[in-house]
Amino acid sequence: MTFTKKVDDASVIVDLTVTKLADVMQYCKPKEQFVLVKKFGLWDGKEVPLQQIGNEFGMTRERIRQIENQALMRFRRLIINNDKYLKVIEVAKDMLHAHGGLMSRDKLISLIVDTKVTEFNGQELKIVLLSDFDITPLTRNRILENCFYIDPLHEKLISDIATYVHDYFINQGNPEQNIYEFIDHVKNEYEAKHPNIGYLSNNEFYVNLFDVITEIAVFDGFIGSGKSAKVNPKTIKAKILYVFSVINKPMHYQEMTNKIIEFFPGKAVKISTVHNEMVKSRDIFVNIGLGIYAPKSRGFIGGVVKEILVRVMKKLDRAAPIKEITQRVLKEKMVSPNTILLNLHKYKELFKKNEQGYYYLAKGVK
Numbered sequence: 001m002t003f004t005k006k007v008d009d010a011s012v013i014v015d016l017t018v019t020k021l022a023d024v025m026q027y028c029k030p031k032e033q034f035v036l037v038k039k040f041g042l043w044d045g046k047e048v049p050l051q052q053i054g055n056e057f058g059m060t061r062e063r064i065r066q067i068e069n070q071a072l073m074r075f076r077r078l079i080i081n082n083d084k085y086l087k088v089i090e091v092a093k094d095m096l097h098a099h100g101g102l103m104s105r106d107k108l109i110s111l112i113v114d115t116k117v118t119e120f121n122g123q124e125l126k127i128v129l130l131s132d133f134d135i136t137p138l139t140r141n142r143i144l145e146n147c148f149y150i151d152p153l154h155e156k157l158i159s160d161i162a163t164y165v166h167d168y169f170i171n172q173g174n175p176e177q178n179i180y181e182f183i184d185h186v187k188n189e190y191e192a193k194h195p196n197i198g199y200l201s202n203n204e205f206y207v208n209l210f211d212v213i214t215e216i217a218v219f220d221g222f223i224g225s226g227k228s229a230k231v232n233p234k235t236i237k238a239k240i241l242y243v244f245s246v247i248n249k250p251m252h253y254q255e256m257t258n259k260i261i262e263f264f265p266g267k268a269v270k271i272s273t274v275h276n277e278m279v280k281s282r283d284i285f286v287n288i289g290l291g292i293y294a295p296k297s298r299g300f301i302g303g304v305v306k307e308i309l310v311r312v313m314k315k316l317d318r319a320a321p322i323k324e325i326t327q328r329v330l331k332e333k334m335v336s337p338n339t340i341l342l343n344l345h346k347y348k349e350l351f352k353k354n355e356q357g358y359y360y361l362a363k364g365v366k
Helices: 021-026 030-040 049-058 061-079 083-098 105-115 122-130 154-171 177-191 203-211 236-248 251-265 271-282 305-316 322-330 337-346
Strands: 103-105 137-138 147-150 216-219 222-225 285-289 292-295 352-353 359-361
Touching: 021 030, 021 061, 030 049, 030 061, 030 122, 030 322, 030 337, 049 061, 061 122, 061 222, 083 103, 083 105, 083 122, 083 137, 083 147, 105 147, 105 216, 154 177, 154 216, 154 222, 177 203, 177 222, 203 216, 203 236, 236 251, 236 271, 251 271, 251 292, 251 305, 271 285, 271 352, 292 352, 305 337, 305 359, 322 337, 337 352
Parallel strands: none
Antiparallel strands: 103 147, 137 147, 216 222, 285 292, 352 359
């Protein structure tokens, strides 16, 4: 560590090119140091809630919050003029401006880390951002997750919009909406009321705000309640249905597994799990043969070859050549053409053949 002086924090100058942020903590008072290290997990990466820290000190959560604020003020005075610190703040402000003035805490920190403009890790960046006066933290509450914003946005406005969105989908129970149509709807509610806040005309602001509203989910261009499978497909069944909605064709269960992994990265999915879900959900998925499934909602009914032949020939309502019948059956079930022919011959009470060699359904077959 390199400090030019070791006196009070007003005259300490920190050289962050060779000093880690955790080491700066020694220039805070013991309780301040303990609170910051614990709260932000500077030593082991494990963040400890204020209430738990208070229990260790025998103090209230609010008193620990006061010590945290004092510590952040001291921390800021220690590093305020450091170029390394100022560079991070500059990058963070630019990112907030570019993303509509508001971003979730984790997303902003992740983007800063990805730029590689600093060697600070995620835990250190939380302290750096919280210690700045221009970047304002909005602490997690009943409706909002942790996020950062900058002027001219303010906490009451953000909370009001978040409450409106939360109430629209959760309390009023409105169905999922196209996200950009819903953004226009929210703009109509707030943009004219706050003409001096340019961020309210920026779609990026609303997209990022929706991302931090509790119980709200955004997925595939739609926004709605987090309980909706359409915007928050958590189960394997919901994910299978989503893949079918994107790829409008029957799929083998192995291909379906690969597509789920592609569309929902970050969590392992077993082929057996996908297959079992498609097998047991017979009211939703149809096995059309050879491990290939299709959704019933797309008109697939399923059944054995005999049943499909009856259905196909009823729809035809005329004698038809074996080639045409085979093509229609194969749209519903992947079987050998020979299997289709064998069924036509086997069930002579159901299927008749005329002089031209065309097959038709026997009279009275239901």
